[in-house]
Amino acid sequence: MASILCSNSKARFVEDQDDPEEYMSSFCGTQMRWESLGILFTYWAFSASLTRDTDIHPVGQNVFTGRQMSRQFTNCVSKCIDICRKLGAPPNTLFVYVCFRHMLLESNVSGDAKLVAITTFLGLHCIPRTTPYEPSISSEIKRRLFACVYNIDKVVSSFTGRPPLLNARHVSTPLPLDIDDEVLLGDRARLLEVARTPEISDERHFYDNKLKSVTIMRARGMMAFIRNDILDISLGQIHGDVAASLR
Incomplete structure (x- = not known):
């Protein structure tokens, strides 16, 4: 999966598309990119940050509070951004959006x-x-x-x-x-x-x-x-x- 994400992320993202289905499919499904995954992590991070500290989330053998989960997801967003930069792919609106959401999280x-x-x-x-x-x-x-x-x-x-x-x-x-x-x-x-x-x-x-x-x-x-x-x-x-x- 990581290889597919890297391959897709190296390809130039087509910005100007009129058809909504073609636009969505260009970064979802088999065309999933690291930017797409980073965007998903931002939504999970914001959602986790809204839970109470008394709520616990079991992950494997570990247990996290909502705030800890939010920090974990935020770190994942940061890693997705770093991978995109290291791949050397041309910047695109997806990358701007994930950077914007990451800035709000930080x-x-x-x-x-x-x-x-x-x-x-x-x-x-x-x-x-x-x-x-x-x-x-x-x-x-x-x-x-x-x-x-x-x-x-x-x-x-x-x-x-x-x-x-x-x-x-x-x-x-x-x-x-x-x-x-x-x-x-x-x-x-x-x-x-x-x-x-x-x-x-x-x-x-x-x-x-x-x-x-x-x-x-x-x-x-x-x-x-x-x-x-x-x-x-x-x-x-x-x-x-x-x-x-x-x-």
Whole structure:
């Protein structure tokens, strides 16, 4: 199994896919990658961290508390990331996502410059706004992933007082559309039909009067751009008239 995972992880991950089934199958089943396994470990780690310390989990001859299990799973995530790096495979959105989840597991208030570096290396911060926009599973995943990374960068900066690693001046990626996961993972014709409705746009949320996970993600993304302006004022220093020095 390890050999299969290594072989799959060495292959370039195809980013731009329109069909949800093809997209999911490209990193699941027989195409399972170390990034995929790392993502699974992050969910198991978060789940274990929510259990009470009095709950015990037998693993072989050993017994662990929920917190200990969470730490074990977090270590497994770290090893999956290390393997991906040692394999020398090109970075991809799956790798960015597992790094993002690992950062959240390690600390709620510690930034990760490597995460931002990989994010910008893949160009997730400068996805152009196209008109008309025809969403796909891959394009919306990229938008959603960047919104999460951008938001956590501002949260970390607010807690630590450090300058943010991502600035709105260098960001052109639109927020993800307020489209339900069921529609996004369903038939593409239905996805395009929903995307063409007047209520769906880059500026509208609470489509269909439903509070979805992506709705919260969009709201946090909007607040992150406002937070960016506040950080520019609170952390910035004005050194005279810049325009005058360029004349």
